[in-house]
Amino acid sequence: MIIDLARIIIRFKAYWALIKGLREFIEDYPFDEIAIKAIKGRDAVYPFGEVATYGSAILGSGVYDRRGFPRIKTLDNSIILLPPAFTPRRLEKMTELLREPTFMDVNLEDSLGGFKVSMPIVVGSMGSTTVASRFSLDIARAAAKAGIVMGIGENVAAVRGYSRRYTRGHPSFKERLMAYLTNVDKYGGVIIQQNVEDAYDELWNRVYSDKDVEPYIEEGLIGFEIKMGQGAKPGLGxxxxxxxxxxxxxxxxxxxxxxxxxxxxxxxxRYSVPGTYTEDILRGMIRFMKTAYPRARIWIKLGPYRDVDRAISIAHEEGAHAVVIDGKEGGTGMAPSVAMKDLGYPTIVALKKIHDARKLGITNISLLLAGRLYNGSHVVKAIALGASGAYMARPFLMAAMVKGERGVLNYIEAVKEEMQMLISALGKYGIKEVNTEDVAALDRDVAEMLGISYVYSSSF
Known part of the structure; x- marks a missing residue:
């Protein structure tokens, strides 16, 4: 009987090994990716399932692999903030206030890309996708009331209409724009993207000559953003x-x-083209914009390109107001899976490009970081390493989906308080005071890349 039981157990384990081997093959090998392509053909290029379909999905490159291990290095898993025991700046603030300062005394006001802002975060330019369009007015009103810059992305006027709605339930371009401008107070501004197809309709000319927009142009609240790329699909339209x-x-x-x-x-x-650029073309565009739209701020949005340093230099030399570098983790409403996985470098490398530019003396232009940034810690770390601010989109969209305009305002207030707490813990009371002494790396390669301390080294 014992022998028979042993045979059963051994046989069961053998079958289990076969089943387990098949399961591990399916889990370890991209079986699902191949199967979906076999079923859906070219539609499988995009990562939509039956639940997360186009219009409801908010996509971005994953930071973990199939087994849950970190796939790339991030601001979360590679960089920490280092508060000091001795805080002479706190003593100065105490003398100024005649009391012990609190985190609420941290001043986040700044100048960003030619605009005066209440804090250095930007609602990144979101385009005409269904999910971005449906929540655009809530985000616009909240961003204006909070005093932060907001972008309006490509194709909105062409797909949703300039002043008249083309599609039911989707605000026109001008509705988005005026929802922001009619709620703005002393801080903020709007940046407007124009891609190749928008240029066919002369979008920037139309905005610049719009009588309803003219007073806000005169106030310095309008900027135009050249879209040269994005993190989720650099090199693609x-x-x-x-x-x-x-x-x-x-x-x-x-x-x-x-x-x-x-x-x-x-x-x-529907596909847009990515646009064609050379160094001379970019220089010419900036010069043209300064002549044709002298009262507008000039922004440039880049994807994680290998020659991004040249684009930053040209923007700086030609007098642009801001450059945004979007890391590969950047969000999107629709992008090919293979592009999100394999095109471009991570956000932390984009931050290195900004850090390098600052070391070269490029200081009188705003350099913003983008790509899976969503909390106060991300913003403070980025600024400590040379960024002027953080350019984000998905967090505002998700906040609007949860609780509309109030949700976006609540989210902004929470990020503001996180930033104030962290900067106060560093013994500082102004956003411009944060620098490389306030950060260190948990990863030796990141420490070497950014020229900051490695906390596990013997010299730390």
Whole structure:
């Protein structure tokens, strides 16, 4: 009987090993990726399932691999803040206030990209995707009331209409713009992206000559943003799914793999081109903008490009107001899975590019960091290493989805308090006082890359 039981146990373990081997193969090998491609064809290029479909998904490159281990180094797992025991700046603040200072005394006001802001965070330019469009007015009103800069992304006017709504339930471009401008007080500003297709409609000319916008241009509240790329799909243009009737309306301007009039489908994928740039083209664009729109701030948004240092130098030399570098973790409404996984470098490397530019003496231009930034710690770390501020989008969108305009305001207030607490803990009371002495690395490579202390070294 014991022998029979032993045989059963051994046989069970053998079968279990076979099942386990199959399970490990399915989990370890990209079986699901191949299967989805076999089922859906070119639609499987994008990471949408049956639940997280286009319009409801908010995407970005993952920071963990299939087994849950960190895939890339981030501001979270590689950099820490270092508070000191001795705080002479706190003593100075105490003398100034005639009392012990608290974190609430930390001043976050700054100048960012030509705008006066209440704190150095920016609502990154979100385009015409369904989810961004539906919550755009809540975000615009909240950002204006909070005194932070907001961007309006590419294709909004072309897809959603300039002043009249093209699609039911989706605000027009001008509705987004005026929702912000009519709620702004003494801080803030709006930056407006224009891509190749927007340029066909002369969007910037239309805004600059709009009588309703003129008073705000005169106040210095309008900026134009050249979109040279983004973190989620650097080197590729914007892409969204739109209803067939819209695709037919837009087919002369945008690119479609199949003629919308020759396909039976409810929704069709619309592609924008990424634009073509050389050093001379970028210089020429900035010079043209300074001549054609002298009262507008000039911003440039870059993806995680290998030659980003040259773009920063050109922007600085030609007098642009701000450059944004979006790391590969940056959010998007729609991007190919392979692009999010394999194109570009992580946000922490984008921060290194900013840090390098500062060491070269490029100081009179705002350099902003973007890519999976969402809390006060991220902003303080970025600023300590040379960034002027943080450029974020998904957090504002999620906050609006949870609680509308009030949710966005609550989120901004929470990030503000986190920043004040951390800067106060560093013994400082102004956002501009934070620097490299306040940070250290948990990773030797990151320490060497950024030229900061490695906490596990014998010399620390």
């Amino acid at each position: 914007g892409v969204i799914k739109i209803p067939k009737e819209e695709a037919i309306r837009l087919k002369a301007k945008y690119h479609f793999e199949i003629d919308p009039e020759k396909i039976r489908a409810k929704y069709i994928t």
